[in-house]
Amino acid sequence: MQFYNVHTHIFTMNNAPRRFLELYLPKWAAHSVDKITNTQVGAWLVKKLLNTVGGHGGKRYASFLEIGKSSSQNDVFRHLIESYEDSSIKMVALTLFMEKLGADASMSGYEGQLEEIIALKRRYPERLLPFFCIDPRWKNDGAAILATTQRYFDRKINVSGKEYSPFAGIKIYPSTGFYPFDAKLMPVMEWAAKNGVPVMTHCSYLGGIFNNDVDFVKASLNPYDPYDRVYYDKPCYISGDKKARVNNQRSCSYFLEPHAYESMIRYFAEKGTPLKICFAHFGSDKHMLLEHKKDQTPQKYYGVLADKNWTAQIKDLMTRYPEVYTDISYSLTKLETHDFIFEELRNAYYGDRILFGTDFFMTEREEKEQKTYTHFKSRALKEKNVSDAGNAWEKIAMLNPEQFLKSNYYQT
Amino acid sequence: MDFNSIPVVAIAISIIICWSLFALFCSFVHEALTQIKAERGRFMKTYLFKQFYDQPNGVNWAAMLYMHGSIDLLTRAVNKPTSDIDSRLFAETLIEVVGKAHITQVNKNDFAEQLTYKSQLLNDFKAATLSLQQSDVVNFFQQSLNSAELCRLSDGTPDEAAIYKCLVDQIERWYNKMMERLSLWYKKKTKLRLFMLGTVLAILVNVDSIALFKHFTAQPASRKAMMNYYEANAQRLTALAHRAESSDSAINYRKQLEALAIEMDSVAKSAALPVGWEHNLFNAQTWRKARAESRDSPLLFSSSGSGVKGILMAVWSFFCGIVWLLLFFFCKLPGFVLSGFAASAGAPFWFDVLKKAYSTKPQKAS
Numbered sequence: 001m002q003f004y005n006v007h008t009h010i011f012t013m014n015n016a017p018r019r020f021l022e023l024y025l026p027k028w029a030a031h032s033v034d035k036i037t038n039t040q041v042g043a044w045l046v047k048k049l050l051n052t053v054g055g056h057g058g059k060r061y062a063s064f065l066e067i068g069k070s071s072s073q074n075d076v077f078r079h080l081i082e083s084y085e086d087s088s089i090k091m092v093a094l095t096l097f098m099e100k101l102g103a104d105a106s107m108s109g110y111e112g113q114l115e116e117i118i119a120l121k122r123r124y125p126e127r128l129l130p131f132f133c134i135d136p137r138w139k140n141d142g143a144a145i146l147a148t149t150q151r152y153f154d155r156k157i158n159v160s161g162k163e164y165s166p167f168a169g170i171k172i173y174p175s176t177g178f179y180p181f182d183a184k185l186m187p188v189m190e191w192a193a194k195n196g197v198p199v200m201t202h203c204s205y206l207g208g209i210f211n212n213d214v215d216f217v218k219a220s221l222n223p224y225d226p227y228d229r230v231y232y233d234k235p236c237y238i239s240g241d242k243k244a245r246v247n248n249q250r251s252c253s254y255f256l257e258p259h260a261y262e263s264m265i266r267y268f269a270e271k272g273t274p275l276k277i278c279f280a281h282f283g284s285d286k287h288m289l290l291e292h293k294k295d296q297t298p299q300k301y302y303g304v305l306a307d308k309n310w311t312a313q314i315k316d317l318m319t320r321y322p323e324v325y326t327d328i329s330y331s332l333t334k335l336e337t338h339d340f341i342f343e344e345l346r347n348a349y350y351g352d353r354i355l356f357g358t359d360f361f362m363t364e365r366e367e368k369e370q371k372t373y374t375h376f377k378s379r380a381l382k383e384k385n386v387s388d389a390g391n392a393w394e395k396i397a398m399l400n401p402e403q404f405l406k407s408n409y410y411q412t
Numbered sequence: 413m414d415f416n417s418i419p420v421v422a423i424a425i426s427i428i429i430c431w432s433l434f435a436l437f438c439s440f441v442h443e444a445l446t447q448i449k450a451e452r453g454r455f456m457k458t459y460l461f462k463q464f465y466d467q468p469n470g471v472n473w474a475a476m477l478y479m480h481g482s483i484d485l486l487t488r489a490v491n492k493p494t495s496d497i498d499s500r501l502f503a504e505t506l507i508e509v510v511g512k513a514h515i516t517q518v519n520k521n522d523f524a525e526q527l528t529y530k531s532q533l534l535n536d537f538k539a540a541t542l543s544l545q546q547s548d549v550v551n552f553f554q555q556s557l558n559s560a561e562l563c564r565l566s567d568g569t570p571d572e573a574a575i576y577k578c579l580v581d582q583i584e585r586w587y588n589k590m591m592e593r594l595s596l597w598y599k600k601k602t603k604l605r606l607f608m609l610g611t612v613l614a615i616l617v618n619v620d621s622i623a624l625f626k627h628f629t630a631q632p633a634s635r636k637a638m639m640n641y642y643e644a645n646a647q648r649l650t651a652l653a654h655r656a657e658s659s660d661s662a663i664n665y666r667k668q669l670e671a672l673a674i675e676m677d678s679v680a681k682s683a684a685l686p687v688g689w690e691h692n693l694f695n696a697q698t699w700r701k702a703r704a705e706s707r708d709s710p711l712l713f714s715s716s717g718s719g720v721k722g723i724l725m726a727v728w729s730f731f732c733g734i735v736w737l738l739l740f741f742f743c744k745l746p747g748f749v750l751s752g753f754a755a756s757a758g759a760p761f762w763f764d765v766l767k768k769a770y771s772t773k774p775q776k777a778s
Contacts, residue, residue: 014472014475055735072479099470105467107461107472107475108471108472108475109465109466109469109470109471109472109475110470110472111469111470111515112470112471112472112475114514114515115471115476115513115515116475116476116479118514119479148518151518151519152514154518155514155517155518157514166514189673250629283654309636365741
């Protein structure tokens with residue numbers, strides 16, 4: 001039996017923007033942590049300090065920094081696979097285009113990041129399934145993005161006489177400053193739909209990476225939607241907080257909210273070549289719990305559909321479109337979400353489109369990968385009679401991912 | 413009369429001997445720290461990353477170079493990259509990395525007609541120069557290959573072995589020049605750090621150049637002891653100074669430093685110099701001595717009287733004491749900073765000055 005983790009990251013700080021930590025910490029703190037942890041003594045001191053006085057959270061953050069500061073993706077990937085007792089589990093590693101976050105370019109360059117992961121694919125051709133991140137700002141036009149993407153997928157790598165496509169899917173990260181319906185991404189989406197190539201998108205309410213450039217965010221909020229052929233005119237910059245970082249994060253919710261994907265999903269469904277798309281994180285653990293409690297208290301969220309939580313929006317899309325998936329990555333570190341996950345897994349409409357993923361190494365801030373995996377797996381193995389699968393683990397980590405990953409470039 | 417025994421000259425020489433020994437000590441401390449932190453390798457890696465960041469193509473060729481097995485195997489630990497990459501190895505690895513990169517391979521077929529070499533390596537490298545977007549780094553690759561391609565056999569066909577050799581030579585030449593520059597940049601950085609380290613160490617072990625000047629002015633025996641020590645050990649110390657600057661990874665700087673510290677301590681004692689840990693500013697005895705020497709200073713931590721008056725006197729005395737301590741420190745600061753400057757000049761410089769001073773001795777004497 002072949003199991004999958006459909007959501008991991010193995011990039012290093014070399015692949016991230018030079019001022020990456022500023023997206024998480026105040027500028028002075030980010031600068032200090034970065035400078036100090038660049039030296040071995042400094043990294044050791046910060047780790048000791050966080051371990052000693054930082055409590056549980058401090059220990060996790062120290063671990064997160066330690067992995068992120070690894071010198072290569074190879075080290076990070078080795079750390080990942082050593083956390084699993086199942087030595088055959090396949091890992092989807094998501095590359096990230098982070099060159100335009102408003103936090104400087106990366107040290108390695110984006111293509112450099114791709115080179116690193118391709119080199120790693122040569123070492124682990126069976127276990128590693130890289131996803132290719134696309135961003136409208138990467139190339140001048142949609143045709144160039146498509147041509148490059150196709151070439152990267154088509155140019156096979158030869159390992160021990162067997163040919164492999166280096167990439168198994170597409171990754172997008174809209175909160176970095178674009179909408180999923182961006183006109184420059186349309187050709188790639190057409191190509192992905194035609195070839196059954198899965199698309200993974202980040203979708204966690206106020207979570208993850210966002211664009212830190214106020215002017216850019218303001219200028220990008222109302223573009224033309226080529227699928228619906230109208231201007232997306234409802235969003236406007238949220239400037240309620242004193243801190244620009246907070247305002248940016250809130251405003252970037254417009255790019256991310258599930259509602260922003262609808263025109264694109266509908267377009268491909270109506271065309272007869274549905275796009276296989278997975279909304280990562282199931283909207284966030286908080287929204288999952290809101291859904292679980294069936295909390296009817298009216299609340300407002302940042303986004304166009306301001307009165308509907310993101311988990312509900314994803315469920316709605318999954319109910320209406322049979323090629324829409326979600327994964328439970330990161331959210332699964334909150335054990336309270338597990339009941340909700342298993343309940344949803346039994347859903348007759350979309351239970352076979354919920355995927356297992358962990359979001360390593362982002363989750364190291366919450367819990368060690370090994371614990372996250374074993375906790376969830378042991379609980380899932382106890383959940384029997386989940387539709388046609390023997391137990392919830394087989395369904396969420398084997399059957400569902402197989403269906404999602406299968407394409408002209410990857411045969412399960 | 414011996415030229416070097418003229419009091420002013422002897423004082424100057426004694427001071428320079430102190431500076432050269434102090435600079436030597438600082439250099440060893442610095443090198444020991446540098447060795448522990450593998451800083452030279454990291455400095456080199458940082459600069460190669462800067463030079464080989466190919467923004468238009470989104471690739472950092474240095475990052476890929478360091479990932480390549482032949483360079484990676486030279487690294488002793490993840491965060492301790494090697495500082496010693498042979499120029500030939502660098503050139504050959506770079507040619508392979510650039511040619512084999514996926515970004516080159518995906519576009520290679522577009523230029524199939526122009527790739528006429530029998531050698532796969534040359535074809536791959538040429539494909540990179542043809543398919544990659546223009547950038548400083550790619551221009552350098554193109555220029556190197558264009559020069560190399562001039563190597564032809566007598567019948568006009570390209571001599572592939574010679575082309576490859578020439579290509580490697582071109583990259584090697586660039587690398588060697590880069591390393592020369594890197595050494596200069598590193599020395600510049602080291603100077604500043606030696607100044608800071610020298611000032612801090614001077615404060616810690618009381619190497620106050622002004623106080624030393626006063627001491628040597630007042631103590632001819634001390635001058636004599638210093639000069640005798642130098643004359644007896646000149647060659648060994650000069651060699652040691654050059655070794656401290658050589659940054660040889662085979663030298664165990666920590667052990668050398670320990671031996672040097674013991675030697676310097678004994679020299680300081682034999683010349684009765686007011687330097688060393690026991691003379692440092694934070695030592696209570698130093699304060700008492702300084703206070704006793706300073707007639708006008710208020711009495712430190714002393715109080716007289718009783719009751720409220722006594723408490724007020726004690727507070728006042730304490731406050732005056734703090735002010736006096738700060739004044740004392742700031743009075744000594746120029747002497748420490750001067751020692752810091754002496755350390756930043758480096759031990760070889762001071763030993764050269766001493767060598768010249770001693771070499772003038774016979775002529776002046778005659």
